[in-house]
Amino acid sequence: MPEATETPTPMVKAERVRKHFGRVEVLKGVDLEVMPRTVMCVVGPSGSGKSTFLRCINHLEQISGGRLWVDGELVGYRQRGGKLYELKEKEVAQHRRDIGMVFQRFNLFPHMTALGNVVEAPVQVRGANRADARRRGLELLERVGLGERCDMYPSQLSGGQQQRVAIARALAMDPKLMLFDEPTSALDPELVGEVLDVMRGLAEAGMTMIVVTHEMGFAREVGDQLVFMDDGVVVEAGNPRDVINSPQHERTQAFLSKVL
């Protein structure tokens, strides 16, 4: 239960979060906390549940046990009189508006231009004025270095450019939290840097971010917190430098020796 204390409300708080698909347990009790204006990087071997956990935060996956709060509000449920009620689709959608998500495979809308992608949700979901949304969309595309390419379709952009448009698309909703699901894993090595630069800029501007990644350099430089997950649990968490330089847990050591 979240207690009213002197410390500010964590942006994300997970308590013994469990998730199973049929008989397969993917998350076996995840506890963690992300404070506002901080960056948490999540690393771990594939199949460790880190992407699933990320998808639970905006209810793309429904958790099977435990509790998960975003900005003090339960994700996917409402608690009344000691009972949990599932939220309606509309209410879930309302919560998602404030959480930006960037996917490994970009998932840009291929039938819309870069600017169309960015403008879509503010106009359709927030009911923003189209002209205002376009102006703001152009600003965001400038910010990720793609102002010149606003009229191009995703298929005409490189992977790195597509991912930067995807970041701008998420930012257009003015999220209070950004989730990144292995944002550079599908990119050619020489395009990784441009995406990480944009993310670094966001972190510096004070965005609360959770980044599932394999980029240890990014985690060390930008992350305020590093979480190592394996087999559905948080094995080790702490200051990125400490975790990377002197991992306490055997599994963390084994993983880091492979990726560093």
Add this chain to the structure above:
Amino acid sequence: MSATSTDDEAAAEIRAVPVRHPGRWVASALVVLLSAMFVHMLVTNEAFQWGFIRDNAFSAPVLSGAKNTLILTVLAMVIGVALGIVLAVMRLSPNPVLSGGAWIYVWFFRAVPRVVLLILFGNLGVLYAQYDLGVPFDRQIADLFGLSLDGRFLSVDANTILTAFVAALLGLALSEAAYMAEIVRAGISSIDEGQTEAAQALGMSRGRLMRRIVLPQAMRVIVPPTGNETIAMVKDTALVAFVPYYELFFQLQAIGSRTFQLFPMLVAACLWYLAITSVLMVGQHFLERRFSRGTRRSTDRGNRRALLANRTKAPENGSEDA
């Protein structure tokens, strides 16, 4: 002889003797010959009665029949596509009642031949002589409680509402919807789940993401078979003669049997259907182009212009777009 060439040779454009295709020439000659024979037959064979065709293929009843053919095609397709989209979305719904209902609809209307359906609809007047709108089961409820109660507020004679036109249109549209439902379902299923997730993550509702994200992309898969369906529909309107309702073919055939010149009128029918179908194919071409936006590197002129503009603006990145 050496395996290397001089620099000049290597730098110059290659000028090689192209491969010859004697088979193509033989085949072309054969095709030209057969075409010439066919055209010769068309022109010289008296049975075609070209003058008779010219005089009758555009007579008033034929034109009104053609009008009916077109009206039926357009309306049946519009209703069929709209209902098909609804059925497809129902079919993919997590609600078992909706998806089961859609399944049963498709099952029934695909199983019954269109001719049978049209004759059936033509005879629907048999069921009731009068159609009422009101509270369902009002008389049964009244009987049950021993009341005298009438919950009907609108009554129409069967012959007024179920005209031959309505019967023909319903028969065609309802059966078309079953086929369109499957086409639309295939189109929706072809869209990557990442698209839905991205839209959901932005806070879009299910209906909106269907309308704005999934269906526009699914259209690329949906349009070509829908073109097929439309062309098939033009031809299937000939079946409404069984309702009975008159359209293009019915009128041409009527002239043919009245004047004992059936064959020329059949030829006229072929030409009419060819003409209508050709016009529809042009429309399909433009629709396909409209919905393939963004799928190819440069799909239309607007795109290409943007591409060129960007190349000149950012030459250092130009190679990425090639």
